[in-house]
Each structure stands twice: as C-alpha cells, then as structure tokens.
Amino acid sequence: MTTQERIMGFFNGKGINDITNETDLFKGGYVNSLFALEVVMFLEKEFKIKIKNKDITEKNFKTINNMAAVVEKYL
Amino acid sequence: MEQKIKCVVWDLDNTLWDGILTEGDDVQLRDGIIDIIKTLDERGILQSVASKNNFEDAYKKLEELGVAEYFLYPQINWNPKSEAVKKIAENINLGIDSFAFIDDSEFEREEVLTADKRIMVIDACDTDKILDDERFIPKFITEDTRNRRLMYIADSKRKQDEAEFTGDNTEFLRSLGMKLTIAPVTEHDLQRAYELTVRTHQLNSTGYTYSYDELKQFIASDNHIFLIAQLTDKYGDYGKIGLILVENTDTLRIKLLLMSCRVMSRGVGSAILIYLSKLKERLNKRMFAEFKTTDRNRIMYITYKIMGFDELEDNDGDVLLEYTSDGSKDFPDYFEVEDLTK
Numbered sequence: 420m421t422t423q424e425r426i427m428g429f430f431n432g433k434g435i436n437d438i439t440n441e442t443d444l445f446k447g448g449y450v451n452s453l454f455a456l457e458v459v460m461f462l463e464k465e466f467k468i469k470i471k472n473k474d475i476t477e478k479n480f481k482t483i484n485n486m487a488a489v490v491e492k493y494l
Numbered sequence: 495m496e497q498k499i500k501c502v503v504w505d506l507d508n509t510l511w512d513g514i515l516t517e518g519d520d521v522q523l524r525d526g527i528i529d530i531i532k533t534l535d536e537r538g539i540l541q542s543v544a545s546k547n548n549f550e551d552a553y554k555k556l557e558e559l560g561v562a563e564y565f566l567y568p569q570i571n572w573n574p575k576s577e578a579v580k581k582i583a584e585n586i587n588l589g590i591d592s593f594a595f596i597d598d599s600e601f602e603r604e605e606v607l608t609a610d611k612r613i614m615v616i617d618a619c620d621t622d623k624i625l626d627d628e629r630f631i632p633k634f635i636t637e638d639t640r641n642r643r644l645m646y647i648a649d650s651k652r653k654q655d656e657a658e659f660t661g662d663n664t665e666f667l668r669s670l671g672m673k674l675t676i677a678p679v680t681e682h683d684l685q686r687a688y689e690l691t692v693r694t695h696q697l698n699s700t701g702y703t704y705s706y707d708e709l710k711q712f713i714a715s716d717n718h719i720f721l722i723a724q725l726t727d728k729y730g731d732y733g734k735i736g737l738i739l740v741e742n743t744d745t746l747r748i749k750l751l752l753m754s755c756r757v758m759s760r761g762v763g764s765a766i767l768i769y770l771s772k773l774k775e776r777l778n779k780r781m782f783a784e785f786k787t788t789d790r791n792r793i794m795y796i797t798y799k800i801m802g803f804d805e806l807e808d809n810d811g812d813v814l815l816e817y818t819s820d821g822s823k824d825f826p827d828y829f830e831v832e833d834l835t836k
Binding site for chain 1: 660661662663664758759760761763764792793794795796797799800801802804805808813819826
C-alpha cells in the first residue's frame, strides 16, 4: 500500500469517502481541530514517527498528498 | 487545596431512602435528603446512583418519590459498585478524584475505595454534614453552574445520537444546527470567565489565570479585547463555553484562548480563530498568539497551526505564533455565527 492509500484508509474509516488525494480538506470542512489532532496521532502511530511542531502546518494537512509528503520525510 | 466534589453517587437502600426495596418495604426518602439533593443540584454538583437492585423497580420508585430527574446515568444492577462509579465517571467525563460515594454499607464503601483511592467515601449516617463540607461548596455559583445538570442531559442525548449517526462528522455537525455567539465579556460574565480559566486545561492555549479584579479591568481596558463565546444547538444550550483575551496595541496578541471540554469536536476553536482572522483584517494589524506547551494541550497548538498561524519562536515550551495566512477565512457552514461585539 502506498502512503496515500494508508492515509485514505483512515479517512474512509471515519465515513469520509467522497474525497481524492488532492481534495482540499479545509474547504470541505472535514478538518477541525479535534480531527486534525486525530490525524496527527494516526500518522504518528501508523508510520511510527513523531511529527515535529514545525511540520504541523495548514499547508501540510490540506490534502492527503501533502500529508503523505510530510510522512515520507520522516521515513 | 483538595479537589472540589463535582459528582455525588448515592446508594439507595438505607441511604437515599429508609428500608430495603426488594424486601417489600414501603420506602420513603430519609429525613432531609430531598433538601440535600436539591442544594447539591443548585451548586452545580452532579448526582447519580449506584444501587444493587432491580432497575425497573428501583427507577420507578425514584420517579414516584419525585427525584429521578436529578440522577444522571443511574447504575442500578448487580455489578460491583466500583464498576458503577467508573461507568458514571466515563459517561459524564469527570475524574474520580472529584467524586463522592455515599453508602450505608461499610463493605461497599471499602470495595469502591479499594478500586480507586482517589474517591471520597461517606457513611450514609454522615450525609447531613456534607452541605457544610468545603469540598461540596463551589467557589462560585454562576448561571452555568446551576444549569449544569440540564446541560449534561442535553449532552447525553447528543452523544447517543452522535453514536447512532451514520455519515461523516461534517454531516453530523450540520445536523446539530449550532449557533455560536461571540460577545464582549460583561460584569455579569466575570464569575463564569474566572471559572473557565481555572477549570479548563486541555483546550487552553496558555493556562494563564487572572484574579477576578484583573479580569474586571480587562473589560474596561482600551488595550484589550475580551470576549466570551456561547454555543447552542437543537438539543439545548451548552452555556458560555469559550473565552478569548487579546492585547490590542500596535499589534494584536492573543493571550488566552480556551474552551470547555464539552464542546470538544464541535469546531469551536477553529471558528473563533476565523473570527479573530476577520478582526485582524478589519483592524489591519499583525496578529500574534502566545502558547504554553503542557502535556495536555497539544490540540490547541494544532488548532493554531492548521488555522494559518506560524511558529516564530519556542523557548522551552513558551511558543510565539503569528497569523500568516492570506486574508481571512469563512466560517464552516455548520455554524451560524452571531457577533455581538459591534
């Protein structure tokens, strides 16, 4: 599975199915703070990484592709 | 200072009422109990029941005695009472260290205390003393304190519907019909504002606390924007749930941004930051935010970051952020936002 697919799996598991790797998750209203925290915790657990504060940015969490790019920096 | 009691769990037989229901006694509330129940309720102290009885019979009796409505998540079954207490604590989302358990049986008190030493246990014959006990006297009684039980009831209905809701979280939020009101803090709100600063840990950006008088000065200060947020939805009122303090000089500096845990996952933090981004645009000043890292408030850091704040410096957990996103954002469509500051 690609990094994108693993992240998509998390969103699907939350009942979010109508998105692509390029969907702006903020525009769709999918990402609020609690959800963002869940995403960060999911990424850290799933990929066994610790995301640094400087990488927690609006841009890095905007799309699944952007999240995957951040994750891959740590792998 | 010892933790204040926020929830009292009652045994029934020979504690709340005289006699034993399963033995066919015509049970009546013990003398003075109704006053204690009502007074605790007015003080914003929640109440529940842990009783070994048949649920239908015991609950019907509570209704007949006119007190059923006071008890949240009553646990009436044959399981250990320590489990009942744990379940209540989970449901109302409060720590066991803020619980008191009243029972006439020494065995039950020991069982509960052994499971978790942090709980306060009280012999039923000492019930008449609790109203004068410091731990049962909240520092302030505000409108929100008095309505706390009703808010929890609304919340339990909400939680049930949320668990049963199929569809994604955004759809659920849309179904709530939420209205967020942002207003300047008035003198009338000061006790609640104080209560929020001392009670809120997780959804709190800095944890700064101020004395009542300091808070009062912020209302009149030309150099401060001091706001309080209230949330309602189709289930009822969450009360005044958010507090914002911004230093307004040649720049804007967010000193305090906090929300009650009861609105976790409602998107209030993001909405407030969107509100502040609009304010920044209107005043045409740079906007900074102070943040103090604790082991519990990472979610607030994330809120700032994903809402377009950048970190400028981090001195051992004392972080300074600046809003750097272009322009302001729009409120999510699941909120109706009422701005009473103009």
